[in-house]
Amino acid sequence: xxxxxxxxxxxxxxxxxxxxxxxxxxxxxxxxxxxxxxxxxxxxxxxxxxxxxxxxxxxxxxxxxxxxxxxxxxxxxxxxxxxxxxxxxxxxxxxxxxxxxxxxxxxxxxxxxxxxxxxxxxxxxxxxxxxxxxxxxxxxxxxxxxxxxxxxxxxxxxxxxxxxxxxxxxxxxxxxxxxxxxxxxxxxxxxxxxxxxxxxxxxxxxxxxxxxxxxxxxxxxxxxxxxxxxxxxxxxxxxxxxxxxxxxxxxxxxxxxxxxxxxxxxxxxxxxxxxxxxx
Numbered sequence: 001x002x003x004x005x006x007x008x009x010x011x012x013x014x015x016x017x018x019x020x021x022x023x024x025x026x027x028x029x030x031x032x033x034x035x036x037x038x039x040x041x042x043x044x045x046x047x048x049x050x051x052x053x054x055x056x057x058x059x060x061x062x063x064x065x066x067x068x069x070x071x072x073x074x075x076x077x078x079x080x081x082x083x084x085x086x087x088x089x090x091x092x093x094x095x096x097x098x099x100x101x102x103x104x105x106x107x108x109x110x111x112x113x114x115x116x117x118x119x120x121x122x123x124x125x126x127x128x129x130x131x132x133x134x135x136x137x138x139x140x141x142x143x144x145x146x147x148x149x150x151x152x153x154x155x156x157x158x159x160x161x162x163x164x165x166x167x168x169x170x171x172x173x174x175x176x177x178x179x180x181x182x183x184x185x186x187x188x189x190x191x192x193x194x195x196x197x198x199x200x201x202x203x204x205x206x207x208x209x210x211x212x213x214x215x216x217x218x219x220x221x222x223x224x225x226x227x228x229x230x231x232x233x234x235x236x237x238x239x240x241x242x243x244x245x246x247x248x249x250x251x252x253x254x255x256x257x258x259x260x261x262x263x264x265x266x267x268x269x270x271x272x273x274x275x276x277x278x279x
Contacts, residue, residue, distance in 0.1 A: 004028040005169055006051055006085075009061030010036050013128050014091060017162035018059045018169075025170065030055065042072050048079050055080075057087035057169045062107055065226055073107035077114050087117045089168045091161070094122040094180045095243060108178075119168035123181040124243065125234075127155040127264040130196060131273035140276055144193040145207040147214045151238040152186035154246050157259040164253040179249035183258050186244045195262060199269040211236070 005022050009015035010031035019031045032040035032051045040051045042063045052058070058080055062069040073090075080088060090111045096104050111118045129135050130144075138144050161181060168174040187195075190206035197204035209217070211232060218228035237243050250258040268274065 002026070002028050003056035004030055004054055006030045006032060006038075006055040006058045008032050008040055008051070008059065009091075012061055013126055013132055013158045014161045014165070015059065015061055017158055018165050021162050021166045022169070025166070027170065042068065045075070048076060049083065052080055052083040052085060055083065055085055057089070058085055059089050059091070059165050059169060060111075061091045065224070066104055066230065067226065070103055070106040074110035077110045077116075081114055081116060085116060087119075087169055088114065089119045089121060089165045091165070092120050092122045094124050094182065094247065095237065096122065098242070112176075117175045119165075119174045119176075120178040121161060121164055121168070121181060122178060122249070123156045123161050124183070124247070125153050125155050125238075126158050126161070127183065127261055128158045128268075129155075130192065131268040136273075139193070139196060139204060139274055142203055143205050143207055144189060145209050145214075145217070146189050147209045147211055147232065147235045147239060148189045149208050149239040150188055150190075151241050152188050152244040153238050154182035154184070154186040154244070155192065155261055155264075156181045156183045156250075157261075157264050160250050160254075160258050164250060167253055174253065177253070179253050180247035181249040181258070182245075182247040184246065184260055186246065187261060189238075192261065195265050196269075196274065199265045200274045202274075 005027055007015050007019045007029060010019050011033045019029050022029045030038050030051065032038040034041050038051050039047050041047050062073055088111055090108065092108055108120055111120060130139055135144060164179055164181060193204040193206045214232055215228055218231065219225060
């Protein structure tokens with residue numbers, strides 16, 4: 001019988017890509033989330049053991065809030081070890097070790113100390129945030145608003161993240177590696193908006209928000225206060241130029257260059273990602 005791989009967060013931007021790539025490679029996949037056939041809920045630990053049963057490797061997307069991740073990921077890792085899991089790939093974030101808060105590293109530390117064959121993936125901001133998530137409604141309205149100023153970010157394609165994760169789950173040479181992933185070019189949010197506009201034939205204006213305006217808009221949109229504060233901190237880091245550097249993780253893991261932002265934009269535009277819904 002072929003090995004089974006558990007994908008936690010299988011409906012998310014990276015999780016569904018990891019699950020699809022594993023299936024395309026002929027692997028048995030257990031796709032798990034609150035809405036998947038295999039139910040997994042970080043807040044309901046009774047869902048963990050059934051998801052882990054008979055699993056060889058796990059792709060692990062952490063809870064969104066760090067306070068929850070610090071409590072729950074170590075407990076999940078303990079259960080994974082007890083269930084006989086052999087490989088674990090954790091989705092983390094680039095720059096987490098430079099944030100100056102040791103508590104943020106608790107989930108990574110639990111993976112490193114698990115005794116499993118492990119890999120940690122630390123990406124920059126996803127390019128797909130413009131087409132599948134938080135910034136999509138703004139793009140459709142023609143105004144991209146964020147507190148990032150002229151700071152640059154080397155947006156990484158979620159397909160590259162998934163490819164690295166699958167290589168680590170199924171291949172050799174990735175044990176004990178922490179891969180920091182970025183795209184091949186750092187762009188301001190204004191430049192990203194302009195490239196999306198050029199590909200779609202629309203005007204998309206960038207508005208640089210101040211901190212107070214961002215927090216107000218985020219909370220009015222229903223974002224929890226802790227999450228809004230985290231997002232502000234991440235975007236302030238971009239504004240201040242802390243995240244503009246490039247990383248070599250895609251090349252190190254896969255032996256090829258990361259996909260460009262322009263390639264992502266062309267593919268997303270061709271797929272209709274920014275086509276306004278019909279009235």
